[in-house]
Amino acid sequence: MIMRNRLALLVTACASSALVSVSSVAAPPERASQAVPDPGRSLAGGDDASAIAVNPANLAFLPAPEFRWMWVRPGSSSPIPAAGHSFSLGLPLWALSTGLRLDLLDPPDAAPAPFDAPYRWVRWGLALRASDSFSIGTTLGWGSSGALALDGHFSVTTGLTLRPLPHLSISAVARDWNEPQNRLGQAIERSYDVGVAIRPLGRRMLELGAEATYFERSQEVSPRFTMGVDVPRVGRLRGEIALRDLTGPARPGIAAMAGLEVNVSGLQVLGGGVFGDAYTRGGSGFYVGAALRAYREPGVLATRRVAKVRIDATPGARAHTRLLQKLWRLADAGEVDGVALVVRSEPASSTAHAEELGDALRLLRSRGKKVICHLEDAGGRSLHVCSQADAIAMNPAGGLRFAGLSTRYFYFGDLLRKLGVQADFVRIGAHKLAAEQLALPRGTPIAAEDHQQLVDRLSDVFAHDVGGGRRIPKKELSRRISRGPFVAREAKEAGLIDLLAYDDELDKVVEEVMGARVSVVDDSPPKNAPERWGSEPKVAMVYVDGDMVDGESQNIPLVGVRLSGSYTVARALKKAREDRSVRAVVLRVETGGGSSLAADVILREVILTARAKPLVVSMGSSAASGGYYVSVGGGTIYANRATVTGSIGIYYGKVDVSGLLEKLGIKAEGYRSSPRADAESFFRAYTDEEREILGVKVKQFYDTFIGRVAEGRKLKPEQVDAVGRGQVWTGAQALERGLVDKLGGLREALAEARELGGLREDAQVLALPEEDEGLLGLALKLAGVSAGAAAQGLGPVAAMPPALLDIARSLSPFLVFEPSRPLARIEVVEEASMGGRVTVPAEP
Structure with missing residues (x-):
């Protein structure tokens, strides 16, 4: 870890030094392919839909779909033409991501010719995420305008991003590398961007970026520096500074932006100032924007709510662990005050799984969350799990179909004998019972004893958990359970449930348990944006x-x-x-x-x-x-x-089906090179x-x-x-x-x-x-x-x-x-x- 930190600092220091040294060449030229600025988005660190224009490789790291709008207005006296509205839509598709962007540029009055006329760019981006640490992307752009000098462009831009460490990202972009031409045959100059971004703390809470753009023909350089800082329970502060005219007769020009992003679940609103003498000759400009996203970043806590989790089918092994992880996540969710489990099938497939779900409910309660179960036609697993909740409600027309645990074993010995099939197995120990199911018509006394002991042990776990959760002594619980199965009213009288309520009355039940009016919503939170880069x-x-x-x-x-x-x-x-x-x-x-x-x-x-x-x-x-x-x-x-x-x-062992074949009129004759060559055959018994x-x-x-x-x-x-x-x-x-x-x-x-x-x-x-x-x-x-x-x-x-x-x-x-x-x-x-x-x- 120490070596990684030193490497990150060394790379950053070298990159910053290089940017400063090469930045003393000349002012960068304006170009017709310039997009509406995306304030604070760095070449190496920006992973939202703005990457379509900033660095198409980073589109591959977009966590989930996003629509973004931005409006930048530097003021009428600004000499920089990049002003107007942009609309970006990004869509990740597994390892591939794609996106569309529309830039409607409305240059200020002071913009130099020929960039003083309105023009438009449509961009399509496509990116491949080769791994968690490497991506490549390309954007195709089409420029149009009523002015011939700004019309007819077709641009190709390609980017690469490498993230070898959780706190280091390195990017390179070849912009307009096909040198697109306008209607007059004039070409946009090819340029190259290089940049690094670091997260000194290893997480997204603080990010610093340094980058430079190199113009191939004019050999001019433009450096730019960015910063992003998370503001707890609000969002993120962003800022950037670009230097211009470093070698001119006057002092260097500064183009800067700074503002605040406010995140509320999947909604982001942002705004800030545009200032510096390179952006505006007097006063300052502004920018505003918004984004709708299927993911979320740290910000304002969402409205406090009760999350509804519905179980319509008994989970298998993997679905069970996913359900556990969902409940653990809800236990840590600050905006969640409670959880309503709507149980329409047995929530667990075994006593052991019911134990784990019961533990998840206790974890929720230990974190200050209320837990409510609503049952309909329930069984013992539902009672086992929901006994750990604050309250259990049941549909008045439903019931608790449970009177105790049982196990069932199928023995096929008689069936096989009648069919003429002989099962022949050798085992270690009388307790190795699996072979008996094919060989015997019924279980042995040892099997009966073992099976009953297993039921008794499982029943002890059930009684411990349910009795503890419902505050019913073990013997009394056994007495009550033995009177089952129960209709809903009987289950309530037995103290096994608390309330009778129809499905449409769930909100009312939740409010009664919570002691206040709350919002009950399905648990479908946006995906969280990654906090670290790379793997x-x-x-x-x-x-x-x-x-x-x-x-x-x-x-x-x-x-x-x-x-x-x-x-x-x-x-x-x-x-x-x-x-x-x-x-x-x-x-x-x-x-x-x-x-x-x-x-x-x-x-x-x-x-x-x-x-x-x-x-x-x-x-x-x-x-x-x-x-x-x-x-x-x-x-x-x-x-x-x-x-x-x-x-x-x-x-x-094996089964011998020769008797069955004889009943069907089939005779199997075998030939062998040694006495035991066909010992494993289905068509004869062992000697x-x-x-x-x-x-x-x-x-x-x-x-x-x-x-x-x-x-x-x-x-x-x-x-x-x-x-x-x-x-x-x-x-x-x-x-x-x-x-x-x-x-x-x-x-x-x-x-x-x-x-x-x-x-x-x-x-x-x-x-x-x-x-x-x-x-x-x-x-x-x-x-x-x-x-x-x-x-x-x-x-x-x-x-x-x-x-x-x-x-x-x-x-x-x-x-x-x-x-x-x-x-x-x-x-x-x-x-x-x-x-x-x-x-x-x-x-x-």
Whole structure:
């Protein structure tokens, strides 16, 4: 950091010295392509729509669409012709940005001929953002006028901007490089601009610029200096000084502008003075302007409001984290007095996710915000989350469809037997239950005990959070819940909600809770303008969500199942490791495992990444079996109390469909070069010898699993084995057994990662791998299939009965794993709260 600061100061000093030395040549010529001035905008630092004329390369850094108007009037005695109105429209399009600008120039009476007649310029800019630190742009301009000397011009201007450091920007512009000609055949002189801008504090609050324009034929130079200073809760002070006639017989002329910008959300108004003897021979002029922008800069606090956040579909893994980030942002928003959650579907897909959302609501309240929930037809997840709010309102015609937590497991043994299909699996430990779902007609006594213990643990978390939020003792809460499900009136009598109100009465409810009249608006704030140049330091969040498979990630849109591919996740970890702007990594694990090979590929990349940068693990709904395996290669492991984790173990096997084929009149005959050449075939059963050998392989894979965990957790192999063999633990149990380090959600994991990486508390989060729905998912979305779910991150889900959808989701993971692959995964469990369903771990 010290070296960077010294480099910035050295570059700035050298540039300033060069500008001063070359500025002693002569007065710059006037030119017909001069635009209406944009006061205080520097060549290297101006990132708004004015860049179309100032430096087209900077148009690439425009944060969001903007329309800008400027009127400059230096006074009738000014000899400088650049006066009038300008209208600029900028539009960023991912890596490309474009914009249009119209300059209506009305020169003062004292402007020299031939610049004393009105003229117009239309400019079209196009810029490419090659990276966060480099851009290139070009503006095409067309000049027209009733005066022949100012008519018929076609100009090309090209600029480059380099921002190697957060506090340093360097730009160069070739202006009118095609030497445009007017109707008389006279050409505009080609010129070159060079400039630097620095932000000594590293952020936009103070910016200094120095630049010069060099005219090629006349070899004349014009220096210019700019400054911008943020004024807290107002906007920004801007000023500039340009020197002219430095070598003339009289003292040098000064052309200066200074003024104030006032920012109110996406609106900017500005005005100031135009003065100096080079601008006006007597008195001073003025400028005024305004801008409408889809982004905002620091300024006047917007009208205090209550932000309305609507949840229309249960969020998947990524949509859940986006919802958390939105609530955290609202907690820090000074203009927000409260948050109204309009919940129209279960807000969380699991008890663990409900924990994290409840924490976000408590954070809002700790920052002085009021939180109100409005429910309609709600379930247990809605009650879990909203119990942390100040008040819960419900539609009088709605209800709370909840009487306690439950889980559901599907067993296909009898179905397969009737079809003539034989499932043959070898596993480590009686607690490794995943294989039982295909092999048995029902769960074993051990499975029943394990499953009931899991429900009891999840219920404890639910009772703790809801009882604490609603101020109802645990036993009393259990008694009341057991009387469910409830219509709205019964839920209110049971103390589970506070108010009955229709949707149109939400504003009234908010005012009652807030104790005053407030404005309730949808949460859609403008984007904040970046505070730093270049690649802003950030934390990468790498998702491992869905069943882990070998190869690339996939979606199964018809059932809303996501498969997490080893190559895709490994590539994302490598990208985070090699990206210099990424200072820390959070591994967000939302999987019950899958292919043991996929888990090992991902674990290797996790280990390499943790060696290069701080890496923190955040366990979501499920981080079990292979999901736990990939978690042990990093640093601190955070788990929610209700995270399903553990399940350290392996199983291996296949299904034999030869019986089914015989029922269909199909006979499969195979030929082999050795007795076990077709051992993995679907068309015959294992022999006793093969099953014995398979058991040895499974033990070897299990020992590898134990060794990886022991190494990562600094435990002895026998300690890991004691809590392994397929046993499933909640996050709270895992902490007691040394399998995780801390209880906490994504907020705590991000906070530690940012601290370890030396980042600000609000440092940007880079989500990896990038989402890709695939062609089928896109086609279904375009067809309107479950558009609401897709918008919330669930992915398209076919319109089929819920019971069939649940069964399809339970079967889908078994259809994607090859029989020759050992599996490290937890059984598929359907966790229900009557108001909503979630498949764990195969969550969309």
